[in-house]
Amino acid sequence: MEENKNPDRNELGFSDGLPYGDPSPKKRFKKRSGANELSIEDLAKGVRTGDRGLLARAITLIESNAEHHFQKGQQLLQKLLPDSGKSIRIGITGVPGAGKSTFIEAFGTYLCEQGYRVAVLAVDPSSSISGGSILGDKTRMGELANNPRAFIRPSPSEGKLGGVHRKTRETMLVCEAAGFDVILIETVGVGQSEVVVRNMVDFFMLVVLTGAGDELQGMKKGIMELADAIVVNKADGNNKPLAEKTREEYKRIVHFLQPYTKGWPTQVTTCSALYYEGIDGVWKIINDFEKQTKQSGVFDARRRIQTKEWMYSMIVDQLQASFFHHPNVKLLLPKLENEVITGDRTVTSAVESLFKAYLG
Ligand code: GDP
Secondary structure (H helix, E strand, C coil): CCCCCCCCCCCCCCCCCCCCCCCCHHHHHHHHCCCCCCCHHHHHHHHHCCCHHHHHHHHHHHHCCCHHHHHHHHHHHHHHHHHCCCCEEEEEECCCCCCHHHHHHHHHHHHHHCCCCEEEEEECCCHHHHCCCCCCCCCCCHHHHCCCCEEECCCCCCCCCCCHHHHHHHHHHHHHHCCCCEEEEEECCCCCHHHHHHCCCCEEEEEECCCCHHHHHHCCHHHHHHCCEEEECCCCHHHHHHHHHHHHHHHHHHHCCCCCCCCCCCEEEECECCCCECHHHHHHHHHHHHHHHHHHCHHHHHHHHHHHHHHHHHHHHHHHHHHHHCHHHHHHHHHHHHHHHCCCCCHHHHHHHHHHHHHC
């Protein structure tokens, strides 16, 4: 696993979120790159040939919050784009404790054994709050992390101005260019991140617990409506009959829901991630899904829509960055923020002033 030894430094030798206007970013880039400066072409070549060190550096470049890295990252992406798109992209969600990471460990290991190369990424809505990340814990997915066919990347740090979703999507494309056949994107089943991940992947699965009477009631129907499959985990030992019962309950419910993918009724299955049972069944469902949706054209149509949506979200990202980095806005914002908080100014008036300052 491309573990970053020093959490304050990324592989390029930069601290994450390097402030704009750092006096010598290029120098440091060169310094860490050895005698010859590592060009975008070199990085792209390294990624394509599956060099894990260079893959990690390429992703770090894309994840960087520094403005000059953004341009380089986009150049790199442009070069790699023709080699991307060939994987199956799978999103995995579920409440904390449902067994997502145990499942990914088992599923990823199974896929590696089948000869696939697997990349695991994460979208973690809590990392900016907790300072941690769902894949940050080194003890998680230990076996998969050590598998030479697998690549695990913790969620990118949020950065002040967001963009974490862009980073995950672009990291996925880089991993595809590096030859990974299966991309697994994990997200915690809370908040908005499921929708974001749903919009990045081909297939979306919800991992749930057995004995989910309470969970069924508490679970947002909305998340179930996003899923192509619901996987009842922990179907082992004494829990097995309960898992079967839970599966039947979910089956009854999804019957009344509109399937997210046209022509694909949401599948419900059981597995034991801990004992590696039913993992092949999940893969079979995904294979059937891929085959069927490719035949019907739904697969490609979805990817095209996702690319279009990506463009729009990038416009919003860039507008936001351009606004908040504008010197006039930077100057005015703290004062106006304070006036709004103390009630000396209305929000509308503050926003109006900021836009005037932004537009010159
Ligand atoms: P996550 O928060 O969704 O990533 O859940 P984890 O993968 O960390 O699992 C939470 C707990 O459930 C851990 O103690 C796991 O060992 C346990 N667990 C996960 N999968 C299974 C399973 O299939 N069977 C049993 N019995 N326990 C499991």
